[in-house]
Amino acid sequence: MRLLRHPLGLISALLLAAVVLAVLLAPVLSAHAPGVSSLRHAFEGPADGHPLGFDSAGRDILSRLLYGGRNTLGGALIALAVALALGVPSGLLAGYYGGWFDSSASWVVNLVMALPAMVVLLASRAILGSTVWVLMVVLGFLVAPSFFRLVRGIVSNVRKELYVDAAKVSGLSDARIVSRHVLTVVRAPIIIQVALVAGIAISLQAGLEFLGIGSGDSPTWGAMLNEAFKNIQREPLLMLWPGLALGLTSGALVLLAAALRDVLEDRGTAPAAPRVAPAVASAASVASPAFEASAPAGTAEQGEPGEPGERAHLLSVRDLAVSYPGTGEVVHGVDLDVRAGEVVGLVGESGSGKTQTAFSILGILPETGRVSRGSITIEGQEIVGLPERAHRTLRGSLVGYVPQEPMSNLDPAFTIGGQLVEPIRYKLGLRRAAATRRALELLRLVEIADPRRVFDAYPHEISGGMAQRVLIAGAMSCEPKLLIADEPTTALDVRVQAEVLGLLRRLQRENELGVLLVTHNLGVVADLCDRVAVMRDGRIVETGTAEQVLSTPRDPYTRELLGAVLPLEVK
Numbered sequence: 269m270r271l272l273r274h275p276l277g278l279i280s281a282l283l284l285a286a287v288v289l290a291v292l293l294a295p296v297l298s299a300h301a302p303g304v305s306s307l308r309h310a311f312e313g314p315a316d317g318h319p320l321g322f323d324s325a326g327r328d329i330l331s332r333l334l335y336g337g338r339n340t341l342g343g344a345l346i347a348l349a350v351a352l353a354l355g356v357p358s359g360l361l362a363g364y365y366g367g368w369f370d371s372s373a374s375w376v377v378n379l380v381m382a383l384p385a386m387v388v389l390l391a392s393r394a395i396l397g398s399t400v401w402v403l404m405v406v407l408g409f410l411v412a413p414s415f416f417r418l419v420r421g422i423v424s425n426v427r428k429e430l431y432v433d434a435a436k437v438s439g440l441s442d443a444r445i446v447s448r449h450v451l452t453v454v455r456a457p458i459i460i461q462v463a464l465v466a467g468i469a470i471s472l473q474a475g476l477e478f479l480g481i482g483s484g485d486s487p488t489w490g491a492m493l494n495e496a497f498k499n500i501q502r503e504p505l506l507m508l509w510p511g512l513a514l515g516l517t518s519g520a521l522v523l524l525a526a527a528l529r530d531v532l533e534d535r536g537t538a539p540a541a542p543r544v545a546p547a548v549a550s551a552a553s554v555a556s557p558a559f560e561a562s563a564p565a566g567t568a569e570q571g572e573p574g575e576p577g578e579r580a581h582l583l584s585v586r587d588l589a590v591s592y593p594g595t596g597e598v599v600h601g602v603d604l605d606v607r608a609g610e611v612v613g614l615v616g617e618s619g620s621g622k623t624q625t626a627f628s629i630l631g632i633l634p635e636t637g638r639v640s641r642g643s644i645t646i647e648g649q650e651i652v653g654l655p656e657r658a659h660r661t662l663r664g665s666l667v668g669y670v671p672q673e674p675m676s677n678l679d680p681a682f683t684i685g686g687q688l689v690e691p692i693r694y695k696l697g698l699r700r701a702a703a704t705r706r707a708l709e710l711l712r713l714v715e716i717a718d719p720r721r722v723f724d725a726y727p728h729e730i731s732g733g734m735a736q737r738v739l740i741a742g743a744m745s746c747e748p749k750l751l752i753a754d755e756p757t758t759a760l761d762v763r764v765q766a767e768v769l770g771l772l773r774r775l776q777r778e779n780e781l782g783v784l785l786v787t788h789n790l791g792v793v794a795d796l797c798d799r800v801a802v803m804r805d806g807r808i809v810e811t812g813t814a815e816q817v818l819s820t821p822r823d824p825y826t827r828e829l830l831g832a833v834l835p836l837e838v839k
């Protein structure tokens with residue numbers, strides 16, 4: 269619609285529509301067959317029933333122009349279809365998954381791009397015959413790499429965005445993530461590329477026919493040009509009609525591509541979310557788990573509910589180790605428990621392994637990482653070694669996730685409402701209207717004053733604090749029992765931090781949630797947590813009630829951490 273408000277867009281779209289319509293209505297617009305010749309009329313000008321006159325063989329120019337347009341446009345369509353069918357899916361796969369497919373596809377694409385197009389077309393004409401359709405298939409094959417490269421480049425960038433990680437964590441399958449978050453980003457550039465490639469295909473095809481490389485037996489605009497050129501001395505006007513048709517159609521396609529670029533890409537530029545994710549599928553975005561046991565051997569825990577060693581029903585981690593090829597083990601035998609209605613803080617300096625532990629619980633370790641030892645149970649179910657599909661079911665149903673960077677976890681191309689409704693529909697199997705009602709309820713639940721406005725807003729139109737509330741609403745949408753929150757307030761200013769923490773506390777109490785809270789902020793621990801686990805170098809060095817760990821820390825490292833914050837109170 270916005271295309272039609274763009275002057276260039278409107279003109280080019282009308283022009284193309286007129287050409288396509290005329291070509292489709294060829295039998296209605298012209299009563300003559302394109303191949304019927306009457307040498308008597310050769311080179312004659314316009315006559316009754318023949319508004320454009322006759323060509324060198326006495327054939328009706330108008331009907332040749334209309335039927336020729338069918339072949340010319342049809343050929344371009346074939347080239348496009350082949351290029352899209354080859355280039356887009358392979359670009360998506362290569363960009364999204366990378367790995368061996370990416371390497372081999374890129375190799376093939378480089379090879380195809382190195383081939384001189386004209387020589388290949390000439391060679392294929394010699395081998396496959398001169399039918400225009402076959403040549404167009406070959407042309408499609410030759411331009412497919414441009415789609416592959418375009419899609420691959422965009423997709424490999426998009427998959428590093430945190431909102432794609434967030435979609436994974438909220439339990440959406442790869443197919444849904446691709447169709448919802450990835451395809452929407454590549455859609456606009458693909459449409460623009462289609463318009464450009466269509467123009468190129470039409471011109472190339474005409475060029476081939478003009479040079480006499482086509483079959484010549486079916487009318488095309490290029491073949492008409494070729495024939496007119498031979499008679500340019502005698503009747504120069506013959507060049508005009510096919511030249512005009514070609515010029516107008518290719519020109520309209522190029523203008524349309526430019527207008528589409530203006531219209532479609534201007535939306536994508538607005539929201540620029542801050543990027544946090546480093547190259548690795550983002551160790552930065554995870555939440556961490558809470559723990560229970562695992563103090564260094566022999567440390568008796570005060571205030572631990574239950575018997576020592578007894579596993580919590582909601583979340584229990586035992587002897588968890590995470591390894592990477594090359595790096596080796598980065599988490600060494602972590603034990604943690606989170607019970608229903610309990611908030612467990614996981615603290616520790618950067619690189620201590622909090623994220624790896626949380627990733628393991630969420631089942632989203634980077635490709636190369638793996639849980640090399642130990643057990644994680646959620647509601648009594650062992651999740652180590654669970655297939656991805658089963659993991660997905662857990663994420664976003666039993667387990668909700670509140671990420672650190674609210675803005676980066678929202679897709680800039682969709683409204684807030686759209687992003688809330690989709691997982692709700694998918695997870696709870698609700699219809700759109702019911703899911704919308706639920707999303708609005710959730711926005712109210714997270715204390716957003718004007719839910720409708722926020723529902724209709726794009727991420728760049730709301731504040732960071734609001735975005736974090738939206739993500740909390742998202743995490744709560746499927747009524748989870750366990751919430752994993754990764755530094756949920758770090759990116760917010762102090763006043764908003766307090767509000768968001770207050771909200772988390774209220775939701776936790778009202779819903780009897782177990783919460784695993786990863787944080788550097790010991791004030792937050794004191795404020796919110798029932799228990800704390802202190803992590804260092806991949807190990808939990810101390811656990812206990814928040815009060816006990818903060819007031820009488822046993823481990824020297826905990827004292828060091830506290831000393832950095834509360835130098836007067838410790839020691």
Ligand SMILES: Nc1ncnc2c1ncn2[C@@H]1O[C@H](COP(=O)(O)OP(=O)(O)OP(=O)(O)O)[C@@H](O)[C@H]1O
Nearest residue numbers: 548551592595598617618619620621622623624634
């Ligand atoms: N993809 C990876 N390959 C190899 N090693 C990794 C990878 N990701 C993380 N690590 C290593 O795992 C260790 C623990 O990292 P982790 O991200 O869990 O720390 P963290 O405590 O969550 O830190 P932060 O607070 O900065 O997020 C680090 O030493 C890191 O180098």
